[in-house]
Structures are given as C-alpha cells and as structure tokens.
Amino acid sequence: MEKMTETIGFIGLGAMGNPMSRRLLAAGYTLIVFDKRKETVDALLREGAGEAHSPVEMAGKANRIITMLPDSQAVEEVVLGPQGIIQSFAPGSILMEMSTSSPYSNRMIAQALEEKGIDMLDAPVSGGVWGAGAGELTIMVGGKKDVLEKVRPILACLGSKIFHLGIHGNGNIAKLLNNLLSASLQSASSEALMVGLKAGLPLDTFLDVLRSGSGKNYSVEMKIPNFVLPGKFSPGFAIDLMNKDLDLAMEVARLAGVPVPCGALAQQIYRLARSEGLGQNDTSAVIRIWEKWTKMEARSASEQR
Ligand code: NAD
Numbered sequence: 008m009e010k011m012t013e014t015i016g017f018i019g020l021g022a023m024g025n026p027m028s029r030r031l032l033a034a035g036y037t038l039i040v041f042d043k044r045k046e047t048v049d050a051l052l053r054e055g056a057g058e059a060h061s062p063v064e065m066a067g068k069a070n071r072i073i074t075m076l077p078d079s080q081a082v083e084e085v086v087l088g089p090q091g092i093i094q095s096f097a098p099g100s101i102l103m104e105m106s107t108s109s110p111y112s113n114r115m116i117a118q119a120l121e122e123k124g125i126d127m128l129d130a131p132v133s134g135g136v137w138g139a140g141a142g143e144l145t146i147m148v149g150g151k152k153d154v155l156e157k158v159r160p161i162l163a164c165l166g167s168k169i170f171h172l173g174i175h176g177n178g179n180i181a182k183l184l185n186n187l188l189s190a191s192l193q194s195a196s197s198e199a200l201m202v203g204l205k206a207g208l209p210l211d212t213f214l215d216v217l218r219s220g221s222g223k224n225y226s227v228e229m230k231i232p233n234f235v236l237p238g239k240f241s242p243g244f245a246i247d248l249m250n251k252d253l254d255l256a257m258e259v260a261r262l263a264g265v266p267v268p269c270g271a272l273a274q275q276i277y278r279l280a281r282s283e284g285l286g287q288n289d290t291s292a293v294i295r296i297w298e299k300w301t302k303m304e305a306r307s308a309s310e311q312r
Contacts, residue, residue, distance in 0.1 A: 014039065015161065016069035018062060018085055019106065020047040022242045023132070024075035026140035027105075027165050032056060034164045041065050062086070066096040071158060073103045078251050079112035086116050098124030101158055105130045107183065107252050110149070110176030110259065117150065117175040126154045129175060131182035132166060135244055143167045147185075149178035183256040189225065190253055190273040193293055196226040197235075200305055201297035210236075210305060226291070234291040236307040243289025246280050253277055 013036065017028040020042040032038050032055055039057040041064075042048050052058055059065035062085045066072060072092055076082050082104060086092045092102060102120060104113055104127060117127040128150035138144045144166035148155050155162075155171055162169055172181050196217065203213045214236075217227040234240055253274040260267040280286075280293045288295075298304050 013037070013071055013161070014069045016041070016059060016062075016065040016072040017056075017075070018042065018065065018072065019075035019077075019081075020044075020051060021075070021077075022136050022244075023139045024073075025051075026136065027073070027075060027144075028056065029054065030140075030142050030164055031161070036161070036164075039065050039069055061090045062088075062092045063090045063094045066092040066094070066100070070097065070100045071103065071161060072096070072100070073105055073161075076106045076108075077248065078106070079109040082106055082108050083112060083116065087119060093120060093123060093125070096120075096123070096125050100125050101154060102127040103130050103158060103162070104128065105132055105146075107131045107186070107248070107255075108179060109255055110179035110183075113149070113179055114174075114176045126151065127175065128154055128158070129178040130162060131178055133182065133185055134166070136242055139165070146170070147172055147178040147181040149173060149175050149180075179255075180259050183252055183259055186249065186252040187256040187260075187267070187270040187273065190249055190277055190290070191269050192224040193226040193230060193290055194273050194276045196222075196224060196231065197291075197294035197297050200227075200231065201294065201301050201303065204303050204305060205301045211307070230289075230291040231294070231305070234289050235294050235305050238304070238306050240285075240288035240292040243291070245287055246277060246290055246292060247286040249277050249290045250274075250281050250286070 015031055015036050016039045018041045020028060020040055028038060028040060028051060039059050040048055040051050041059045048058060074082055074085060113129045120127050128148050130146050130148045132144040132146050134144040142165055145168045146162055146166040148171045152171055172178055204210060257274060280296060285292045285295060
C-alpha cells in the first residue's frame with residue numbers, strides 16, 4: 008500500500024546505481040533519476056523512469072531519495088549544495104545515503120536535514136555489481152530504527168541482508184572496516200597465488216586448494232575466478248574507490264585510537280596499484296603488481312591461447 012504513495016528519486020547511476028535503480032523500476036516503484044552523466048540517465052528513461060534535471064528538482068517531486076555517489080564530496084554537493092536536495096525536500100521525507108562515504112560527513116548532513124524535519128539513513132552496501140543486479144546486497148544501516156522500518160521494503164528490494172548498527176554514521180563505519188578487511192584479504196590472496204605459480208604449482212589446482220583450505224575468503228572464492236582468471240578487470244569495484252575507502256577506514260581507526268598494521272599495509276598496496284595506473288580496474292587487479300614482479304600471469308588456459 009505504501010508503495011503507491013512513494014516516489015523514489017535515485018541519484019548516481021553508475022556501476023552500482025544503474026542495476027539498483029533498475030530493480031526498483033522492475034518492482035513497480037515510481038522512480039525519478041538524476042546523474043551528471045546524461046548517457047546513464049537516458050538508458051533508464053527508456054525503461055520507464057522519470058527525469059529530474061537537478062537534485063533540487065528531484066526533491067520537489069520525490070518523498071524518498073537514494074544517493075549512490077563516488078564519495079562524500081559528491082554527497083555533500085548533491086544534498087547541501089545550492090542545487091541540493093535540502094532546498095526542496097518536504098519534512099517527513101527520507102534520504103537513504105547508500106554510497107561508501109565518510110561517517111563524519113554523514114552525521115553532519117543528517118543533523119542539517121533533521122533541522123528541516125527530514126530523515127536520513129546511511130545505508131552503504133557490500134556485494135558488488137552482481138549483488139546489485141540480483142538484489143542480494145548486504146546493507147549496513149545507521150540512523151533511527153523507526154525510519155529504517157518505513158523504508159525497509161525499498162531496501163529489501165535491493166538487499167537480502169539488512170543490518171541496523173545504531174546511530175548515524177555507524178553503517179559507514181561497518182562498511183569501511185569491511186573494506187579494510189577485504190583489501191587485506193585480496194592483497195594476501197594475490198601474493199600467495201603468485202608465489203605458488205612462480206614456485207611451479209598448477210594454477211587451477213592450487214586455486215582449488217586455496218578455496219578449500221583454511222585461507223579461503225571472498226577473493227579466492229569469487230574475485231580471482233571471475234575477474235583474474237579471465238583477465239577481465241571491469242566493470243566492478245574500482246581501485247580508485249577502494250583507495251578512498253581505505254583512507255576513510257584509516258581515519259575511523261585513528262579516531263578510535265586503535266593501531267591497524269594489517270590495514271595500513273593494505274592501504275599502501277592499493278596506493279601502489281593506483282600509482283601503477285590500475286585505478287579504473289576492479290580491485291582484484293591488485294594481483295597485477297605481483298604479476299609484474301614475477302613476470303607471470305594468473306590466467307585460465309583458454310585466455311592464454
Ligand atoms: P561509479 O563511479 O560507477 O558511479 C558513480 C555515479 O555517480 C556516476 O554515474 C557519476 O556520473 C555519478 N555522479 C558523480 N558525482 C555526481 C554528482 N555530483 N551529481 C550527480 N551524479 C554524480 O561508482 P560505483 O561503482 O557505482 O560506486 C558508487 C558508490 O558505491 C561508491 O561510493 C562506491 O565506493 C560504492 N560501492 C561500490 C561497489 C562496486 O562494486 N562498484 C560496491 C559497494 C559499494
């Protein structure tokens with residue numbers, strides 16, 4: 008019943024926002040979209056979405072808005088800027104900020120919106136482009152529980168696991184620490200695989216061992232088979248975006264006063280990957296650092312022919 012009275016605005020139609028907004032359309036929601044790249048908007052208009060030419064125009068028409076933007080700078084511009092959502096969003100409306108962004112910036116934004124009677128949740132996600140298309144994202148929510156309950160059906164359309172972690176910004180903290188761990192595992196998995204190859208182990212069988220043994224993780228189970236072996240490093244989760252997340256995670260750790268030696272190493276490895284020109288590749292392309300050092304490539308036989 009609620010669905011009929013909700014108009015959802017979606018801002019940021021990139022690798023994640025595109026499949027997420029398509030899911031909302033397919034579920035029958037009335038959807039209005041905006042992105043500063045016109046070509047991404049046009050594809051969704053053809054599928055039945057309405058268009059807004061700015062965040063302020065969107066906020067005048069929608070009572071729910073989702074942002075899926077690269078970083079906090081973009082989120083602040085879209086929400087608080089002169090053409091921002093805050094200028095026209097009605098009291099009682101809800102912003103779901105689903106980007107991986109700064110918890111401290113989102114707490115400031117939530118405060119500014121609250122002064123106008125507008126609610127906000129930080130609701131960053133994990134699960135990648137595949138999870139976005141399948142509605143299988145993990146969603147980490149910070150903000151008021153009763154606000155979450157109002158938009159739970161919308162979020163349930165996008166993710167199969169929804170966790171409420173407490174106050175504004177806590178969803179972001181959980182997401183950033185997840186990525187700190189993910190970057191460490193991806194680096195360590197790449198290193199182990201490439202040492203094995205250089206030492207003469209057969210690629211596919213050794214990868215099967217890593218997927219079965221006590222070192223198994225998302226990188227060896229999903230990223231290496233689907234991105235590295237075929238040598239297809241896009242689209243996915245860009246190394247540039249992971250660099251942003253690691254910097255934010257280190258800020259969380261610094262403010263919490265906890266040393267993070269493993270995370271600091273992963274941060275340096277991902278900076279190195281960006282310096283090597285890999286910024287626009289999926290995070291799994293970090294393995295190319297070791298491929299360069301070993302002068303070998305971890306590709307499946309069919310891709311090497
Ligand atoms: P992306 O770069 O593919 O998409 C971002 C979109 O935002 C682009 O279409 C861009 O044109 C648009 N945009 C940027 N600034 C804008 C502005 N000021 N106004 C309007 N539109 C603007 O990024 P993505 O991979 O879709 O990631 C989006 C967010 O989700 C990031 O915070 C990322 O860290 C996070 N994330 C990504 C993945 C993944 O696998 N790609 C997974 C989980 C979380």
